[in-house]
Amino acid sequence: MSSDQPRDSITGTSEPLTDTREARMGEGVDSRFNSKLREAFGSTPFILTKFDKFMNWVRGSSMFMLQFGIACCSIEMMHTYSVKHDLDRFHAGVPRASPRQADVMIVPGTIVSKFAPRMKRVYDQMPEPKFVVNMGNCSTSGGPFQEGYNVVKGAEEVIPVDIHIPGCPPRPEALVYGVAKLQERIANGESSPVTVKPYELEEFGDLDRDELVQKLADDIDEETLVMRYNWADSP
Amino acid sequence: MSAYEERNVEPPTTESGDVDGDAIEELLGDHVLDREDHLNADAYVVRADAVQDVLQTLRDEAGFDHLSCVTAEEHEDRFESIYHLKQYDDPTNEVSVVVPTSREEPVSESAAPVFRTADWHEREAYDLVGVQYEDHPNLERILLPDTWQGHPLGLDYNQDKPQIVTFEENKNPLEDHARGGEDSDTMYLNIGPHHPATHGVLHVETVLDGEQVADVNPDIGYLHRCEEQMAQKGTYRYQIMPYPDRWDYGPGGIINEWAYARAAEDLADIEVPEYAQVIRTMGAEMCRIACHLLATATFALDLYGDFTAIFMYGMRDREVVQNLLEDLTGQRMMFNYLRLGGVVWDIPEPREEYFENVRDFLDDLPAKLDEYHDLITENEIFQSRCVDTGYLDPEVAKDYGVTGPVARGSGVDYDLRRDDSYGYYDELEWDVVTEDGGDNFARLLVRMREIEESARIIEQCVDLLEDWPEDEREIQANVPRTLKPEAGKETYRAVEGAKGELGIYIRADGTEKPGRFKIRSPAFSNLSALQEMSTGEYIPDLVATLGSLDVILGEVDR
Numbered sequence: 001m002s003s004d005q006p007r008d009s010i011t012g013t014s015e016p017l018t019d020t021r022e023a024r025m026g027e028g029v030d031s032r033f034n035s036k037l038r039e040a041f042g043s044t045p046f047i048l049t050k051f052d053k054f055m056n057w058v059r060g061s062s063m064f065m066l067q068f069g070i071a072c073c074s075i076e077m078m079h080t081y082s083v084k085h086d087l088d089r090f091h092a093g094v095p096r097a098s099p100r101q102a103d104v105m106i107v108p109g110t111i112v113s114k115f116a117p118r119m120k121r122v123y124d125q126m127p128e129p130k131f132v133v134n135m136g137n138c139s140t141s142g143g144p145f146q147e148g149y150n151v152v153k154g155a156e157e158v159i160p161v162d163i164h165i166p167g168c169p170p171r172p173e174a175l176v177y178g179v180a181k182l183q184e185r186i187a188n189g190e191s192s193p194v195t196v197k198p199y200e201l202e203e204f205g206d207l208d209r210d211e212l213v214q215k216l217a218d219d220i221d222e223e224t225l226v227m228r229y230n231w232a233d234s235p
Numbered sequence: 236m237s238a239y240e241e242r243n244v245e246p247p248t249t250e251s252g253d254v255d256g257d258a259i260e261e262l263l264g265d266h267v268l269d270r271e272d273h274l275n276a277d278a279y280v281v282r283a284d285a286v287q288d289v290l291q292t293l294r295d296e297a298g299f300d301h302l303s304c305v306t307a308e309e310h311e312d313r314f315e316s317i318y319h320l321k322q323y324d325d326p327t328n329e330v331s332v333v334v335p336t337s338r339e340e341p342v343s344e345s346a347a348p349v350f351r352t353a354d355w356h357e358r359e360a361y362d363l364v365g366v367q368y369e370d371h372p373n374l375e376r377i378l379l380p381d382t383w384q385g386h387p388l389g390l391d392y393n394q395d396k397p398q399i400v401t402f403e404e405n406k407n408p409l410e411d412h413a414r415g416g417e418d419s420d421t422m423y424l425n426i427g428p429h430h431p432a433t434h435g436v437l438h439v440e441t442v443l444d445g446e447q448v449a450d451v452n453p454d455i456g457y458l459h460r461c462e463e464q465m466a467q468k469g470t471y472r473y474q475i476m477p478y479p480d481r482w483d484y485g486p487g488g489i490i491n492e493w494a495y496a497r498a499a500e501d502l503a504d505i506e507v508p509e510y511a512q513v514i515r516t517m518g519a520e521m522c523r524i525a526c527h528l529l530a531t532a533t534f535a536l537d538l539y540g541d542f543t544a545i546f547m548y549g550m551r552d553r554e555v556v557q558n559l560l561e562d563l564t565g566q567r568m569m570f571n572y573l574r575l576g577g578v579v580w581d582i583p584e585p586r587e588e589y590f591e592n593v594r595d596f597l598d599d600l601p602a603k604l605d606e607y608h609d610l611i612t613e614n615e616i617f618q619s620r621c622v623d624t625g626y627l628d629p630e631v632a633k634d635y636g637v638t639g640p641v642a643r644g645s646g647v648d649y650d651l652r653r654d655d656s657y658g659y660y661d662e663l664e665w666d667v668v669t670e671d672g673g674d675n676f677a678r679l680l681v682r683m684r685e686i687e688e689s690a691r692i693i694e695q696c697v698d699l700l701e702d703w704p705e706d707e708r709e710i711q712a713n714v715p716r717t718l719k720p721e722a723g724k725e726t727y728r729a730v731e732g733a734k735g736e737l738g739i740y741i742r743a744d745g746t747e748k749p750g751r752f753k754i755r756s757p758a759f760s761n762l763s764a765l766q767e768m769s770t771g772e773y774i775p776d777l778v779a780t781l782g783s784l785d786v787i788l789g790e791v792d793r
Contacts, residue, residue, distance in 0.1 A: 069435050071458055071789055072484035072568060075529070079557075082550035097431040114380045115428060115436055115457040117402035122429050138460075144477065147468065148461030149387040149394045150379065169568055201402060212397055216382055225402040226382075232395040 052189065059103070059129065060091070060186035063179075066102035066126065067095035071109025073136040073169040080172040092179050099125040104182070106175070107161075110138035110145055111152040117227045120201055123159045131191065133178055134164045143168060153234045157198050162191060198233065201225045244298035246328050254328050259297060263289055274501055274726035276329035278317070283336045286344040287370075290318065290332065294349060298322055299330055300633055302350035304727065304755035306740045307360030309390050314341040314366050318353075319727045319740070319755075323633055323647060326655045326736075331727070336366065345371035352636030355763045363388040363463070378456035378792060388463065421449055424774075428457045432537050432778045435788035439765075439781070446773050451766045455759075455791050462793040466752040471499055471718040472575060475752075480569040482754065483790040485526035486560075487733045489518040492573040497657055498728040498739035499575050502720045508709040509659070510700075511577035516659040517696035518563060518572060520689040525556045526733035527640075527682040527689075530785040534679060535611055537782035538620050545610050552603055555596050562589055576712035582700060590697050597690050597697075604683065612680065621676035625768045625780030628673060635767065636760040639735025640685060641784055644678035646671040651731035663695045675776075675783040682785070719747050727755075734758045734785060754793050758786040 065087075069077070080087050081095060088094065096102045099122045111119060123132070134155055137143030142153040155161055162185060165178040185191070205222035207213050220226065247258035256277040260267050266289050269280035281289045293299045299320040306317040318332040336343045345368035346353035357368045358377040365386030368374055376383060380400045385392050424441045427433040436457035442450040462478055469475040479491035493515060500507060507515075532549025539545070557567050562583050564570035572579055583589050611617045627637070629645045642649055650667040652660040668684040670677035722745030729738030735757025744750030761784050769777040 067431050068429060071435070071460075072481055072486075074435065075484055075486065075568065079550055079554065083547045084551065084554050099429075110458065110460045112457065112459055113383075113398060113400050114459070117400060118428050118436075118457070121402065144481070145460040145462075145465060148464055149392070150459050150461050171567060204399075204401075207399070212384065212399060215384070216399055219382060220399075220401055226399050227402065229398045229400065231397060 056187050056189050060183035063092045063104045063131075063183070064102050065093060065095045066099055066105045066122070067097045068105055068122070069108060070111070070115070071138065073108035073138070076169045076172055077106055077108045077135060077175065080175045085172040085176060087176060087179065090176060090180060090183070092183075099123075100127065102126055103129070104131045104133060106133045106135050107139040107155045108135040108169075110143065111155050111158065112150045113152065113229055114150075116152050116158045116199060117201055117225070119155070120158050120227070129191065131182055131186065132159055132161045132163075133182055134161050135175060135178070136165065136167055136169045138168075140164045140166065149231075152199070152229070157234070159197065199227050199229060201227055244296060246297045246299060246322060246330075248328075254330060259293070259330060262292060262296060271333060271725075273331050274724060275728060276319075276331050278331035278333050278725075280333045280335060283334050283343040286318075286332070286334055286346050287349050290320070290346050290349045293320055293330065293332070297330075298324075299328070301326070302346065302352050302356075302636055303729065303736065304738055304740065304753070305346070305353060305356035305360055306727075306751070306753040307364040307366045308742065308751040308753075309338075309364055309388070311390075313338060314364065316343055316357075316360060316366055317740070318346060319738070323649050326649070326651060326729075329727075341365060342367045342369055344369050345374075347371050350636070351634045352760055352763060355759065362386070365389050378459040380456070387461070420444060432781065434533060434782070434786060437781075437786065437788055437791070439777075441774070441777065443774060448769050448772055448774060448777050451769050451777065453762055453765055455762070455788070457792065458788045459792040463752050463754060467749055470747045471503070471720075471749070472714070472716065472747070475499075475749075476573060477569065477571045480571060481789060482756065482793060483526070483732060483734060483737070483758070483787045484568060485522075485529050485733055485787050486557075486568045486570075487522050487526050487787075488568065488570040489515065489522045489564075489572055490730060490732045491737060492570070493519055493658070494728070494730045494732065494737045494739050496573050496575055497730055498726055498741050499718075501726050501728050502724055502741055502743055503575065503714075503718050505576045505712055505714055507576055508712055510703055510708050511710045511712075512659045513696050513699050513703075514578050514582065514710070515573065516663070517693050517700070518560065518570075518578075519658070520692045520696070521556055521560055523689045523733045524686050525553050525560070527686050528553045528556070530682050531607065531611075531679065534782040534785070535617075537778055538617060545607065548603070548606065548610070559593055559596060562592070574711060574714075575718070576714040577710045581708060581710050586701075590701055593693065593697050597694055600686070600690050604686065607683065612676075612683070618676065620775070620779055621674065621679065621783075622672075623674050624772060624776040625675045625783060626673050627764060627768050631767055632764065635764040637735070637764050638760065639732065639757050640681045641678055641761045641764075642735065643667070643669045644681045645673040651729055651736055655729070657730060659696070660692070663692055665692050675779050678783040717747050719745065721745065729755065732757055734787065734790065735761060756790045756793060758784075758790045762786050762791055
């Protein structure tokens with residue numbers, strides 16, 4: 001139809017439009033708005049649910065992950081985010097570079113003494129409610145490096161953790177499964193109990209004055225934040 | 236002789252082409268206390284106060300211009316620093332310099348004024364073993380936190396003692412200098428250790444003057460997971476092999492395993508069957524492709540700043556390589572596929588199907604690479620970010636011990652696969668890729684062209700494997716269950732990793748575990764050149780330069 005010829009529906013009849021619509025939807029009463037969902041809920045246009053439950057569903061269905069690469073597992077994590085495995089299909093979003101925009105932190109690698117305070121800080125910067133997924137054996141227990149002099153025996157020594165995914169490294173499928181499990185937990189309103197962690201950031205002046213503290217007293221200011229590792233007590 | 240003048244000195248050689256040990260001893264004169272025989276090279280024991288003299292003589296008069304590695308170790312009665320020297324033109328010309336010091340006063344002269352790469356290597360030796368280096372520009376801990384007590388690879392270190400680690404922002408390094416305190420125009424910026432552009436947990440302390448980088452200091456050690464200690468705790472035969480996979484997790488798995496296998500096979504005198512060598516070569520090149528794809532993808536991610544097409548394409552193609560490697564080895568990343576004396580199993584059955592998959596991958600590769608070139612190297616925006624940024628002069632590169640694609644991007648024609656041939660490489664047709672640019676663009680081009688060369692190697696390996704007679708498919712040499720190399724045997728062997736020269740030093744102590752296991756990581760040396768490359772450039776170029784170095788922190792920190 002060229003534009004110099006006015007359409008039928010303007011000049012004459014609306015018949016052609018009706019024909020098209022009937023061809024698409026079938027004859028009779030327009031049932032476009034009577035969806036499957038409507039059938040399930042009956043005639044009322046409202047859904048009744050607890051607000052908590054609704055919020056939990058929302059949280060689980062729109063998670064923003066923290067873009068947080070530590071070690072080998074981060075390579076598998078990148079694969080999980082990108083084309084083939086595409087974690088976004090499971091409402092677990094694009095990684096965010098800033099902890100202030102993220103809900104979920106995947107800890108993909110070995111935590112060593114120098115890094116644990118920094119990880120604690122990144123975790124503290126995330127807004128509540130926040131969740132942590134431990135990816136791989138290193139962040140669960142220290143993994144193959146557990147006996148190393150410099151290795152923290154699992155991220156749980158420093159921050160609370162919701163889900164542990166075993167593997168070295170876990171396959172992307174395993175990570176997807178772990179994230180799905182986390183969503184399930186969130187939807188059920190569960191989260192990991194907050195306990196006192198063995199390793200905390202504290203001011204140097206607050207530490208017990210033992211031999212080690214005395215030795216470092218000249219180098220470290222009283223207000224400086226430090227983390228004290230008691231390796232002998234580690235599992 | 237100026238610092239970076241081209242040096243064309245050849246080491247003295249005997250008629251058979253080996254390095255002439257006696258001539259070198261004569262050259263060093265009184266400095267030599269004793270001679271040792273390491274499996275890879277002659278070693279000269281020198282006085283602790285003559286290190287600079289000796290290394291300078293060896294560099295300027297005998298042509299050993301590559302300080303490949305510095306190993307420190309503690310013996311019952313002494314400390315030792317070993318300088319492994321090579322020649323960039325011919326890395327089979329090697330010599331080691333052993334510097335003993337007393338246990339009571341472990342002070343030895345620093346080599347940093349002669350080779351700048353010694354700066355970081357000696358800091359590491361000080362940090363982990365506790366040797367003090369006189370005349371060192373900045374002898375601080377490098378891998379462990381500043382407040383750490385003790386030296387963990389020393390003999391009397393007690394691992395159960397508590398440690399305190401501080402959490403504070405580092406001070407402005409320029410503050411105390413000429414620019415000074417309150418009036419300073421500079422701005423101090425922490426990049427990392429949690430930052431999307433640092434490829435893991437690298438901390439770059441940057442001082443900015445406006446948009447320009449006034450000073451840069453990479454702070455490493457956020458992933459120092461005691462790889463050397465782990466290897467020293469494992470037995471040669473089986474327990475060490477899983478760890479190399481976790482050094483360069485790009486995944487350079489098979490290449491890393493090969494580095495250990497090469498050193499240990501040298502130590503225990505094991506001959507690897509040819510068939511296994513071909514499989515190793517094929518696997519190693521697949522790993523190299525995966526590494527270079529990762530490098531290209533994340534480099535583009537650094538420059539474009541989001542998960543855009545090129546990153547996704549890179550991941551897509553890596554999936555294919557990883558699937559092939561998984562079929563071969565049974566794991567996606569941590570292969571644990573090599574064994575001393577061979578590989579753990581043969582090509583998966585049905586072989587035809589596997590070879591067909593490999594060929595399919597190789598057939599698709601040129602079209603994919605064209606796509607990459609369309610998207611990045613021919614993109615004007617990309618070019619303006621990369622061309623002439625992060626320039627690295629070849630002589631500076633040699634001074635810093637830079638190897639691999641970074642060195643080849645600066646025109647240093649150095650590739651151990653050809654120059655110090657191992658495996659099946661010298662039987663195959665392939666070329667070493669070099670570019671003269673020395674900038675970020677050249678390094679990217681080297682990696683992309685190396686993917687093509689690796690594909691050529693794999694194709695020839697597949698041809699060989701396909702036609703290999705069925706009754707000659709020997710994948711393992713006969714290796715005793717327990718290996719106990721003689722006490723006092725020492726060797727340093729390197730392979731060409733995806734990032735450069737990956738070397739292993741092992742000293743046997745007569746037990747089934749190594750007495751000292753030292754990893755020479757290419758990314759460690761490459762990263763030490765960052766300051767030279769990015770000082771004076773703009774801050775976005777610093778990010779690009781860091782990306783083009785392709786550091787994997789697991790390998791830098793070990």
